[in-house]
Amino acid sequence: MSSGAGRGVGLKELSAHLGLSPTTVSRVLNNAGGAFRIAPETQRRVKQAAAQLKYEPNAFARGLRKRRSFTIGVMVPEISEGYAATVLGGIEDALLQEEFFYFVVSHRHRNDLLQAYPRLLLSRSVEGIIAVDTPVHEDLPVPVVAVSGHSRKNHVVRIELDHLTAARLALMHLRDLGHRHIAFIKGQTFSSDTRVRWDAIRRVCSTLGVRIDPNLVVQLEGTAPGSEPGHRAAKELLARGARFTAIFAFNDASAIGAIAALHEAGLHVPRDVSVVGFDDIAAAATVHPSLTTVRQPLREMGQTAASNLLQLIRSGKREPAQASVQISPSFVRRHSTAKVAP
Amino acid sequence: MSSGAGRGVGLKELSAHLGLSPTTVSRVLNNAGGAFRIAPETQRRVKQAAAQLKYEPNAFARGLRKRRSFTIGVMVPEISEGYAATVLGGIEDALLQEEFFYFVVSHRHRNDLLQAYPRLLLSRSVEGIIAVDTPVHEDLPVPVVAVSGHSRKNHVVRIELDHLTAARLALMHLRDLGHRHIAFIKGQTFSSDTRVRWDAIRRVCSTLGVRIDPNLVVQLEGTAPGSEPGHRAAKELLARGARFTAIFAFNDASAIGAIAALHEAGLHVPRDVSVVGFDDIAAAATVHPSLTTVRQPLREMGQTAASNLLQLIRSGKREPAQASVQISPSFVRRHSTAKVAP
DNA sequence: TGCGGCAGCGCAAACGGTTGTGCCACTGGT
DNA sequence: ACCAGTGGCACAACCGTTTGCGCTGCCGCA
Numbered sequence: 001m002s003s004g005a006g007r008g009v010g011l012k013e014l015s016a017h018l019g020l021s022p023t024t025v026s027r028v029l030n031n032a033g034g035a036f037r038i039a040p041e042t043q044r045r046v047k048q049a050a051a052q053l054k055y056e057p058n059a060f061a062r063g064l065r066k067r068r069s070f071t072i073g074v075m076v077p078e079i080s081e082g083y084a085a086t087v088l089g090g091i092e093d094a095l096l097q098e099e100f101f102y103f104v105v106s107h108r109h110r111n112d113l114l115q116a117y118p119r120l121l122l123s124r125s126v127e128g129i130i131a132v133d134t135p136v137h138e139d140l141p142v143p144v145v146a147v148s149g150h151s152r153k154n155h156v157v158r159i160e161l162d163h164l165t166a167a168r169l170a171l172m173h174l175r176d177l178g179h180r181h182i183a184f185i186k187g188q189t190f191s192s193d194t195r196v197r198w199d200a201i202r203r204v205c206s207t208l209g210v211r212i213d214p215n216l217v218v219q220l221e222g223t224a225p226g227s228e229p230g231h232r233a234a235k236e237l238l239a240r241g242a243r244f245t246a247i248f249a250f251n252d253a254s255a256i257g258a259i260a261a262l263h264e265a266g267l268h269v270p271r272d273v274s275v276v277g278f279d280d281i282a283a284a285a286t287v288h289p290s291l292t293t294v295r296q297p298l299r300e301m302g303q304t305a306a307s308n309l310l311q312l313i314r315s316g317k318r319e320p321a322q323a324s325v326q327i328s329p330s331f332v333r334r335h336s337t338a339k340v341a342p
Numbered sequence: 343m344s345s346g347a348g349r350g351v352g353l354k355e356l357s358a359h360l361g362l363s364p365t366t367v368s369r370v371l372n373n374a375g376g377a378f379r380i381a382p383e384t385q386r387r388v389k390q391a392a393a394q395l396k397y398e399p400n401a402f403a404r405g406l407r408k409r410r411s412f413t414i415g416v417m418v419p420e421i422s423e424g425y426a427a428t429v430l431g432g433i434e435d436a437l438l439q440e441e442f443f444y445f446v447v448s449h450r451h452r453n454d455l456l457q458a459y460p461r462l463l464l465s466r467s468v469e470g471i472i473a474v475d476t477p478v479h480e481d482l483p484v485p486v487v488a489v490s491g492h493s494r495k496n497h498v499v500r501i502e503l504d505h506l507t508a509a510r511l512a513l514m515h516l517r518d519l520g521h522r523h524i525a526f527i528k529g530q531t532f533s534s535d536t537r538v539r540w541d542a543i544r545r546v547c548s549t550l551g552v553r554i555d556p557n558l559v560v561q562l563e564g565t566a567p568g569s570e571p572g573h574r575a576a577k578e579l580l581a582r583g584a585r586f587t588a589i590f591a592f593n594d595a596s597a598i599g600a601i602a603a604l605h606e607a608g609l610h611v612p613r614d615v616s617v618v619g620f621d622d623i624a625a626a627a628t629v630h631p632s633l634t635t636v637r638q639p640l641r642e643m644g645q646t647a648a649s650n651l652l653q654l655i656r657s658g659k660r661e662p663a664q665a666s667v668q669i670s671p672s673f674v675r676r677h678s679t680a681k682v683a684p
Numbered sequence: 685t686g687c688g689g690c691a692g693c694g695c696a697a698a699c700g701g702t703t704g705t706g707c708c709a710c711t712g713g714t
Numbered sequence: 715a716c717c718a719g720t721g722g723c724a725c726a727a728c729c730g731t732t733t734g735c736g737c738t739g740c741c742g743c744a
Contacts, residue, residue, distance in 0.1 A: 008464075011701060021724050026702060036703095037721055056465040060406035061700035064729045069402070080431030080641065082424060082624070089422030092448055101445045101466060106434055122350065123398035124443060141350070227628055256628050282424070283625040286569055286598050299422065352730060363694045368732060378733095379691055403730035406699045686744090694737075699730105706725075713718090 009053045018049050025050075029057075063125060072309060073103045073121035076132045080106075081225075082281055083298060087132050087147055090302025098310055107134065109190075128309045131156075132302075133192055143312035143320070145305045150192055157312070157320040159305045159327060163193075163200035166294045166329040170248055170276045171204050173292070173331065178340035179246040179274060183216040185233045185258065187250040188223070194250070197278075201248070215242045220254055230254025234261035245273060245340045252277035252284045252293055259287070259336065270338035280332055290334035301327050351395045360391050367392075371399075405467060414651060415445045415463035418474045422448075423567070424623055425640060429474050429489055432644020440652055449476065451532070451565075470651045473498075474644075475534055485654035485662070487647045492534045499654070499662040501647045501669060505535075505542035508636045508671040512590055512618045513546050515634070515673065520682035521588040521616060525558040527575045527600060529592040530565070536592070539620075543590070557584045562596055572596025576603035587615060587682045594619035594626045594635055601629070601678065612680035622674055632676035643669050 009017075015025045020042070027036045028046040038046075049055075063069050074091060076084035088104065095102055103121060107113040118138055121129060128143045129136075136144055136156060145157045174182055184201065187194030205212050218237050220229040230253060237244070238261065249255035255277035259269050267273050269289055277284060277293035284291040304325055312320060351359075357367045362384070369378045370388040380388075391397075405411045416433060418426035430446065437444055445463060449455040460480055463471060470485045471478075478486055478498060487499045516524055526543065529536035547554050560579050562571040572595060579586070580603065591597035597619030601611050609615050611631055619626055619635035626633040646667055654662060 022701075023703080023725080024723060027723095030702080032703085037723085039722060042722080056461070058406070058700050059466050060402045060411075061729085062702080064400070064402040064406055064700085064731095065702045067729075078431065079434060080428045082427070085424070085427035085430075086422045088427075088446075089420065089448070092421060092446070096447070101447075101462075103443045104430075104434070104446060105438070105443075106431070119396065119398055120443075124401045226624070282568070283628050286625050287628055288630040353732095354730075364731075365695080365733080366693060369693095372732080374733085379693085381692060384692080400730050403699085404732080406701090406730085407732045409699075688743090689741090691740090692738090695735090697734090698732085702728085704725105704727090707723090708721105710721085711719085714716090 009055050010058065011055070014050060014053060014055050017053065018046060020046070029055075067125075069125040069127055070099055071101050071103065071124070071126050072128045072130065072306075072313075073105065073117075073124070073126040074130045074132065075117055075121075075134045076104065076106055077134060078106045078108055079104055083279075084132055086298040087302035087305070090299035090304075091130060091306040092302075093299070094303045094306035094310065100310065102130075127313045130305050130309055132305075135192075141318075143309055143318050145309045145312075147301055147305045148192055150196060154323065155318055155320070157305075157308055157322070158324045159301050159308065160196075160324060161193075161296055161301070162326040162328050163197050164204065166278070166296075167197070167200040167204040168208075169329060169331040170278075170294050171201070171208055171210060173333070173337065174246050174248070174274065174276065175208060175210060177246075177274065177337060180210075180340075181213070181216065181242075181244040182210065182246045182248060183218070183237055183242075183244040184212070185230060185237075185247060185249045185254050186217065186219040188220045188229070190223075191250075197250070213242065215240055216244050220250055225253075227253050227257030227260065230257025231261045232257070234258035238262075238265050246337070247273060247275045249275065249277050252279045252281045252291055255291055255293070255336070256283065256287050259289075259291075270336050271341065274337035274340070276337060284332070285334070289336045292334045292337040293332050295330045295332045297327060297330070351397050352400065353397070356392060356395055356397050359395065360388060362388070371397075411467040411469055412441055413443050413445065413466070413468050414470045414472065414648075414655075415447065415459075415466070415468040416472045416474065417459055417463075417476045418446065418448055419476060420448045420450055421446055425621070426474055428640040429644035429647070432641035432646075433472060433648040434644075435641070436645045436648035436652065442652065444472075469655045472647050472651055474647075477534070483660075485651055485660050487651045487654070489643050489647045490535055492538060496665060497660055497662070499647075499650055499664070500666045501643050501650070502538075502666060503535075503638055503643070504668040504670050505539050506546065508620070508638075509539070509542040509546040510550075511671060511673040512620075512636050513543070513550055513552060515675070515679065516588050516590070516616065516618065517550055517552060519588075519616065519679060522552075522682075523555070523558065523584075523586040523588070524552065525560070525579055525584075525586040525589045526554070527572060527579075527589060527591040527596050528559065528561040530562045530571070532565075533562075533592075539592070555584065557582055558586050562592055567595075569595050569599030569602065572599025573603045574599070576600035580604075580607050588679070589615060589617045591617065591619050594621045594623045594633055597633055597635070597678070598625065598629050601631075601633075612678050613683065616679035616682070618679060626674070627676070631678045634676045634679040635674050637672045637674050639669060639672070 011022045015022045025046050028043045105117045130145050131149050132147045134149050147159045218233045222229050247258055255275050262273055277291045280293045280295035284293050353364045357364045367388050370380055370385045447459045472487050473491050474489045489501045560575045564571050597617050604615055619633045622635045622637035626635050
């Protein structure tokens with residue numbers, strides 16, 4: 001009854017208990033002690049009492065007054081998918097040591113949610129937003145960092161893979177193994193990485209002198225998750241009858257589907273056809289044969305996104321120092337690629 | 343300049359724009375209109391202006407006054423792992439239609455974080471907590487729902503798989519295929535499901551008349567993620583030299599590792615040995631041979647957890663109506679099991 | 685004409701902290 | 715003995731919404 005009906009002790013109770021004003025207690029606990037000349041002995045008493053009574057400042061009141069929430073919002077297509085979850089892991093790494101929390105929302109490509117969520121997040125007073133593989137339409141009053149979202153907005157920092165290096169890693173590997181007839185599985189049109197990754201492949205191919213046969217290029221179709229679209233794409237490739245000794249797939253899931261299709265056609269991987277994936281998802285190491293792939297350091301991309309956002313928040317400026325941060329892919333050689341048969 | 347330095351319009355600006363008091367506007371927007379006799383025409387004007395000026399109430403001020411946050415906290419071991427991410431997807435399904443947001447924290451089995459996070463979440467005024475595969479030590483002043491957390495706390499609602507049915511599905515399948523010598527891979531001691539799942543297996547075995555040979559029981563060891571612990575466990579099993587025709591693994595990851603070990607030993611799956619996994623992770627469908635497994639409906643478990651928590655929050659009582667909610671597993675038959683050779 | 689009643693709205697005090705400014709007492713210099 | 719300077723703390727306004735209560739008219743009834 002004495003300490004009120006609310007949960008925990010408030011600044012009122014604490015200061016009454018100490019015989020001080022809320023002002024003084026607040027100043028001590030916020031370390032305004034230096035600037036505001038509170039007696040060292042008083043500071044000691046205050047801190048001790050706060051610890052003893054387990055005082056926790058009310059986040060609402062503090063946020064209201066200071067106009068800070070120490071919270072950011074993260075928009076992802078779907079949290080349950082490995083891509084987003086891994087990036088979130090990296091985001092969390094960077095945030096929690098700075099005492100920041102985050103809200104996550106999955107828009108599932110629904111347009112109404114894509115419109116509504118930024119506003120809802122803002123009404124929750126987030127201090128910044130990270131958009132993971134998500135387009136940002138509106139101009140927002142807080143800093144925004146995009147991971148793999150190729151937004152044209154010029155005040156949005158983009159964290160993106162160095163696709164040129166990625167393409168080079170895969171294609172040089174295949175070239176060094178002797179492959180000359182390489183087939184490509186492009187991503188679905190709605191996927192934000194499709195275009196930029198394909199552009200990179202074309203540029204690297206022309207640099208390396210690798211010819212791209214239009215007859216050896218297929219595209220993933222449909223929104224089905226997993227390996228099914230890749231399976232279909234590879235079947236179409238086989239149906240065309242053109243000769244090829246290697247496939248560079250858009251991602252690991254489609255590479256796995258392609259391998260299944262090759263097996264069904266009586267072809268052996270990697271003896272008859274080598275396959276290179278992209279992403280290095282968990283399954284890449286466990287499928288048979290294990291997948292040679294270009295690894296996207298998703299966790300690191302999340303970390304980079306979060307620390308960049310925190311920097312923008314601290315600086316108080318919405319305008320970033322640099323509009324884009326490139327992340328380097330690495331190459332994971334496993335057992336789905338081999339020297340081309342003589 | 344006119345609308346203030348703050349972000350977005352506030353109740354002040356909106357009411358000034360309308361020539362009304364903040365009181366009236368607030369009442370209309372909160373639908374206290376019926377009780378508080380606001381003219382229908384006025385209500386219309388208010389709502390229209392609010393929509394037009396994109397007014398969003400400040401969550402801090404509202405939370406401060408109403409002592410509600412419309413936010414819950416979710417504790418998981420590690421957000422980037424598929425298990426947690428899938429459960430989170432279900433949680434989100436149930437929360438967002440109720441206008442609730444959630445904070446996620448990953449404790450990574452670190453004891454200091456396990457202690458600190460509940461307090462931190464509370465200081466953010468969460469109205470409830472969902473603990474996913476996470477022990478809850480303290481007695482918290484908000485409702486708590488545990489997913490696969492074998493907590494003894496009696497005021498915590500547990501959402502748990504019906505392990506008895508799960509064991510029955512797998513063991514009846516193996517029995518019907520003719521298997522009599524079944525090996526078991528138990529989970530790591532720190533995993534919360536290990537004990538309860540093993541208990542279920544023992545009970546079902548005795549019901550079905552299946553003998554458990556202690557020499558055919560091994561245990562996962564180490565915190566390494568992925569299939570490595572299962573690989574080691576299966577090697578030990580083989581080293582013991584006892585005859586078996588099937589393995590029931592603790593989870594899909596260890597089943598995949600076990601299959602690799604069997605292959606290395608020159609055994610064919612499923613011709614020589616059948617393998618049943620648990621969970622139905624994404625990789626289960628893509629490994630070779632694809633994995634017969636007991637599917638845990640993780641997303642549904644997340645949904646159930648969230649809607650139960652919301653109910654507790656609404657009721658204002660911390661004490662649940664029922665201490666435990668059982669979720670039914672299903673059985674996914676793929677290609678890692680076959681009839682025992684005659 | 686007087687008055688009760690109600691429809692329609694506003695006043696001001698919360699909620700729990702932070703912060704610009706002011707007040708008091710003491711100290712030391714001259 | 716007087717005043718300036720400073721150390722140590724408190725006053726009160728403020729952040730943006732909600733909410734108990736009260737105020738103003740106008741209408742109807744006697």
